[in-house]
Amino acid sequence: MKILESQSAVLTNYEVYQHIVDIQQRNSAGKKKRRMPEDAFRLSKEVLKYLQTEPNPLHNQKETQRYSENSLQLLCEKFAESFPDITKGEGLAIFDVRPTNIAVLTTLIEDIDTRFTEQEQQQIIDLIVEILGKDEPKDEEDEEEEGEEGAEDGEDGDAVQSVEAVNGA
Amino acid sequence: MWILTKIADLVQLKPQDFNKPSIEAIEDKINEKYANKVIPNIGLCICVWDITNASEGLIGQYDGHVNINVEFHMVVFRPHKDEVIQARIDKQTSEGIRLVTPFFNDIWVPSTELPENSEFAEAEKLWIWNCDDQQLYFDTHETVRFQVIEEKWHTQAPTKPNESADSNAPTKTRHQPPYSIVGTMAAPGLGCCLWWE
Numbered sequence: 001m002k003i004l005e006s007q008s009a010v011l012t013n014y015e016v017y018q019h020i021v022d023i024q025q026r027n028s029a030g031k032k033k034r035r036m037p038e039d040a041f042r043l044s045k046e047v048l049k050y051l052q053t054e055p056n057p058l059h060n061q062k063e064t065q066r067y068s069e070n071s072l073q074l075l076c077e078k079f080a081e082s083f084p085d086i087t088k089g090e091g092l093a094i095f096d097v098r099p100t101n102i103a104v105l106t107t108l109i110e111d112i113d114t115r116f117t118e119q120e121q122q123q124i125i126d127l128i129v130e131i132l133g134k135d136e137p138k139d140e141e142d143e144e145e146e147g148e149e150g151a152e153d154g155e156d157g158d159a160v161q162s163v164e165a166v167n168g169a
Numbered sequence: 170m171w172i173l174t175k176i177a178d179l180v181q182l183k184p185q186d187f188n189k190p191s192i193e194a195i196e197d198k199i200n201e202k203y204a205n206k207v208i209p210n211i212g213l214c215i216c217v218w219d220i221t222n223a224s225e226g227l228i229g230q231y232d233g234h235v236n237i238n239v240e241f242h243m244v245v246f247r248p249h250k251d252e253v254i255q256a257r258i259d260k261q262t263s264e265g266i267r268l269v270t271p272f273f274n275d276i277w278v279p280s281t282e283l284p285e286n287s288e289f290a291e292a293e294k295l296w297i298w299n300c301d302d303q304q305l306y307f308d309t310h311e312t313v314r315f316q317v318i319e320e321k322w323h324t325q326a327p328t329k330p331n332e333s334a335d336s337n338a339p340t341k342t343r344h345q346p347p348y349s350i351v352g353t354m355a356a357p358g359l360g361c362c363l364w365w366e
Contacts, residue, residue: 001177001178002177003175004175006211007172007173008172008173011173012171036200036204039205040201043205055362055366104358106356106357106358107314107356
């Protein structure tokens, strides 16, 4: 074994999610069902389960298809346009976590209070919600421990984009 | 949280794998070897991303194995410093909180990295954050967000064989995880996700 490049790229949660979903689809398509070797099979299932746990924004990706290559690009473009101060790394972190309030946004952007006014912070949140959507608040006062993914659909239903074979590279 | 690592390795296909398409057989072999393994200073390997290059297969003289030099990208779990990720509370002691994800169990938040004015309730075995005049509980199994502050690598040295007369006596070695993460929850926006909804 030889490590050629220890880090040739950084992947977003969405890319890993889509990669595993693609593998599962490919393996169950066709007459001959295929399965990954035991460890890889189990691990990728666990990673998928992790990514589908609320409040991870991918928890209802299956229904809403809110995340795609396009939405990432759109988010980066909008940030470059309105908030060029946000670094690429911060943009990716926002894409992964999808903060829908300022408290969570604070953890992703360094020195947020000196770099952006409160109004700008709210504008960033609005932009995120516009592109990546948000979860409708639930009526029950308490969530179950094992956040059931995809239980509710909410307002996201109208923005279905179909994305296929994004991992061709 | 995830990176791609480019690795070169020799893959040996046995004759019984010849019925599979080569690309699948190679991918399976790599996944078999790497998935769920920690490479020191790289991270936890998840699965193959793509295969970028493969040599002609050379058949070994004695065993009939086909030897192929392969270059591939591996999906690796390696959160970078300051990254904010989500996990679940697994166990709490007076020293801190252990967090887990379904695939990775070695995340530790020491008591010094909990929000200010946090205290450990010995009876319930959980941490409580006294925020203003409110008491917020770190309930076990609750989903939390934390920020990575440090990573620890540990290479397990081989241990001496058991020399005692009773060969069945279990060897007592403390298991040290090869890769563990230290995190913090002492900032607004971190801690139980529900608090910040």
